[in-house]
Amino acid sequence: MARVSRYYDVKRDEQDRRYLEVNVTGFALLHIPLLNKSTGFSAEERKLLGLQGLVPPHQSTLEEQKERTYRRYLQQASDLERHVYLRSLQDRNEVLFYAMLEEHLEEMLPILYTPTVGEAVKAFSDLYRYPRGLVVSTGDIASLDESLENLPLDDVRMIVATDSSAILGIGDQGFGGMAISIGKLSLYTTAGGVGPDKTLPVELDVGTDRQDLLDDPLYLGVHHTRLTGAAYDEFLDRFVEGVQARYPKAIIQWEDFAKGSAFRVLERYRRVIPSFNDDIQGTGAMALAGLLSAARLKGERFEDQVFVVVGAGAGGIGVAMAIRQGLIRAGLSAEQASARVYVVDRQGLLVQGQVELEAHQRSFARTPAELFDWTVQGDVPTLQETIRNARATALLGLSGVSGLFTQGVIEAVAANTERPIIFPLSNPTSNVEALPEEIVRWTGGRAIIASGSPFADVPHRTHDGIDGTVPVGQGNNVFIFPGLGFGAIISRAREITDDMVMEAARTLADHTDISTGRVYPSIDQLREVSIQIAVRVARQAISEGVAAERRVRVMSDEQLMAFVRRRFWVPKYLPYRRVGTPTP
Numbered sequence: 001m002a003r004v005s006r007y008y009d010v011k012r013d014e015q016d017r018r019y020l021e022v023n024v025t026g027f028a029l030l031h032i033p034l035l036n037k038s039t040g041f042s043a044e045e046r047k048l049l050g051l052q053g054l055v056p057p058h059q060s061t062l063e064e065q066k067e068r069t070y071r072r073y074l075q076q077a078s079d080l081e082r083h084v085y086l087r088s089l090q091d092r093n094e095v096l097f098y099a100m101l102e103e104h105l106e107e108m109l110p111i112l113y114t115p116t117v118g119e120a121v122k123a124f125s126d127l128y129r130y131p132r133g134l135v136v137s138t139g140d141i142a143s144l145d146e147s148l149e150n151l152p153l154d155d156v157r158m159i160v161a162t163d164s165s166a167i168l169g170i171g172d173q174g175f176g177g178m179a180i181s182i183g184k185l186s187l188y189t190t191a192g193g194v195g196p197d198k199t200l201p202v203e204l205d206v207g208t209d210r211q212d213l214l215d216d217p218l219y220l221g222v223h224h225t226r227l228t229g230a231a232y233d234e235f236l237d238r239f240v241e242g243v244q245a246r247y248p249k250a251i252i253q254w255e256d257f258a259k260g261s262a263f264r265v266l267e268r269y270r271r272v273i274p275s276f277n278d279d280i281q282g283t284g285a286m287a288l289a290g291l292l293s294a295a296r297l298k299g300e301r302f303e304d305q306v307f308v309v310v311g312a313g314a315g316g317i318g319v320a321m322a323i324r325q326g327l328i329r330a331g332l333s334a335e336q337a338s339a340r341v342y343v344v345d346r347q348g349l350l351v352q353g354q355v356e357l358e359a360h361q362r363s364f365a366r367t368p369a370e371l372f373d374w375t376v377q378g379d380v381p382t383l384q385e386t387i388r389n390a391r392a393t394a395l396l397g398l399s400g401v402s403g404l405f406t407q408g409v410i411e412a413v414a415a416n417t418e419r420p421i422i423f424p425l426s427n428p429t430s431n432v433e434a435l436p437e438e439i440v441r442w443t444g445g446r447a448i449i450a451s452g453s454p455f456a457d458v459p460h461r462t463h464d465g466i467d468g469t470v471p472v473g474q475g476n477n478v479f480i481f482p483g484l485g486f487g488a489i490i491s492r493a494r495e496i497t498d499d500m501v502m503e504a505a506r507t508l509a510d511h512t513d514i515s516t517g518r519v520y521p522s523i524d525q526l527r528e529v530s531i532q533i534a535v536r537v538a539r540q541a542i543s544e545g546v547a548a549e550r551r552v553r554v555m556s557d558e559q560l561m562a563f564v565r566r567r568f569w570v571p572k573y574l575p576y577r578r579v580g581t582p583t584p
C-alpha cells in the first residue's frame with residue numbers, strides 16, 4: 001500500500017485499530033488540516049508532538065468542537081459568508097469540517113455546493129486564502145511533474161478537474177472553477193466515503209475568454225485567452241500523462257467543460273485513464289433515474305413517455321443519451337428509442353440541415369421527413385411547437401436559461417398528459433428554467449417536479465379544496481457521482497463503462513421511495529444511496545472484466561457490501577504516533 005502523505009501514514013496497531021504515524025510535529029503539524037485536531041489533542045499527544053504552549057489548556061472533544069463551530073457558523077451573515085466559513089474550517093481542521101458536515105448535511109449542502117458554490121466560483125479571486133489542490137496553468141505545464149511532486153499526497157484516487165469553460169449554467173469562469181472541483185470532492189468524501197487525503201481538486205488554467213476577468217488586475221488566473229485546438233489537446237495530454245505517472249490508481253472526473261470540448265475530452269481519455277464526465281454522464285444517469293421513478297409514480301411505462309430535452313450542451317445531450325439508453329434497455333429498438341427523444345436548442349428543435357450540428361448532437365437531429373405532418377410556423381419547430389406536435393409528456397431543462405419554461409410551454413406539456421413530468425435542472429438556482437411554484441400553478445398541481453438546485457415543496461390547494469403540498473425532488477448529479485466514483489475506486493476499474501453509469505442510474509431509481517411523491521431520495525439518504533451505488537457499480541465492473549482489484553473480484557454480494565461499508569471514510573480523530581517511536 002502506498003503511503004498516504006509525505007507527512008503521515010495511516011497504520012494499524014496490534015489490535016487492528018487505525019492510527020496516524022506522523023513525521024511532522026509542533027507548529028507545522030497544526031497547520032496541516034488533516035492532522036490538526038485544534039483543541040482536541042490529548043495531554044500525551046501534546047507532549048509527544050511538541051504542542052505544549054501552542055494550544056489552549058482545555059481539551060475539547062470532537063462533539064464540543066462541533067458545537068462551538070456550528071454556533072459560529074449560524075452567526076455568519078449570508079450564504080456566501082457561511083460558505084467561506086466552512087471552507088476555512090476545511091483548510092484548518094478537516095476532520096472537524098467533515099464531522100460537522102456529516103451532522104448537518106442537508107442544511108450545509110446548498111452552502112457548500114449548488115447554489116452558493118456558484119457565487120464562490122465568481123468571487124474566487126476575491127476570496128482566495130489558502131492553497132488547496134493542484135493548479136495546472138499554461139505558465140507551468142512544462143514543469144507539471146515537479147508540481148505533482150510538490151503535492152503532499154502520495155495515493156490520490158479521485159480527481160475532479162475542470163477547465164472552467166462552462167461552470168454550472170454560468171459559463172466561463174476562468175480560474176474560479178477551482179471552487180467547483182473543491183466542492184465536488186468534499187461531496188465525494190462526505191457522501192461517497194472517499195478519504196479526503198485520497199482526493200485532489202484540479203484547476204486546468206488554460207486561460208479565459210472573459211474580458212472583465214482579463215482586465216481585472218486582481219484576477220488570479222493566467223491573463224490570456226483560452227488555449228484552443230492542438231495546444232489545448234497537448235496541455236490535456238500532458239496533464240493526463242503526469243497524473244498517470246504520479247497517481248497510477250487515480251480516476252478523473254471531468255467537470256464543467258464547454259460542449260465543444262466536453263465530449264472530445266471524454267472520448268479521448270476514457271480508455272486511457274479511468275474517467276467520466278459528470279455533466280454528460282452523471283447528469284444523464286441522475287435524470288434517467290428520476291424519469292424511471294416519475295413513470296412509476298404516474299403508474300405508466302417509462303417507454304411510453306415522450307421526452308423533450310432543452311439544451312444541447314454537455315448536460316442536455318448527456319441526458320438525451322441516457323434516456324435513449326434507458327429506452328433501449330426497456331426493450332425498444334434504437335430507432336424506436338430515438339423517436340421518443342427530442343432535443344431543442346436555442347434555435348429550436350434540432351433538425352438535420354437546418355443548423356450546423358456538432359458530432360454529439362447529430363444523432364438527435366430529426367429529418368425533415370419525420371416532421372412532415374407537424375404544424376409549425378417557421379422553418380424550425382420552436383419549443384412549444386415541438387411539445388405540441390410530439391405530444392411530449394416529459395420536459396427537461398438543461399439550458400442554463402432562467403425563465404425559459406414559460407406558462408405557455410408548461411401548459412403545452414400539461415395538455416398532453418394527466419401528470420406532466422417537468423424537470424428544470426439548470427444550476428444554480430438563478431438559472432432555473434421555471435420555479436416549482438410556477439409549475440404547480442400552471443399545471444394545477446398535476447406536475448411531477450424535480451430541480452437541479454434545492455427548492456422547498458410547494459403548498460397547493462386542490463380543486464376540491466384540500467390543502468397539501470407538491471413535493472419537489474432535487475435532481476442533482478450528487479446522487480450519482482460519489483457512489484459511481486467510490487465503486488470505481490473499490491473495484492479499481494480500468495475504465496468507467498457506459499453500463500457502470502447505467503447501473504448507477506438504476507440503483508438510484510431502485511432506492512427512491514416514490515410513496516413520498518418525490519422522484520429523488522432526500523439528502524439524508526444520500527450516503528446510503530451512494531453506498532448502494534458503489535456496490536452495484538463495482539459488481540458491474542467485475543462482470544465486465546474491468547475490475548483490477550483481485551480482492552473484490554472473488555467477493556459475494558454480502559462481502560462486497562460489507563467491504564464498501566468498511567472502506568467508507570468517517571470523520572473521527574485517530575491516535576498519533578511519531579515515526580520511529582517504539583509502539584507502547
Ligand SMILES: O=C([O-])CC(=O)C(=O)O
Binds near residue numbers: 168476477
Ligand atoms: O454542480 C451541480 O450542481 C450539478 C452540475 O454538475 C452542474 O450543474 O454543472
Ligand SMILES: [Mg+2]
Binds near residue numbers: 255256278
Ligand atoms: Mg457540473
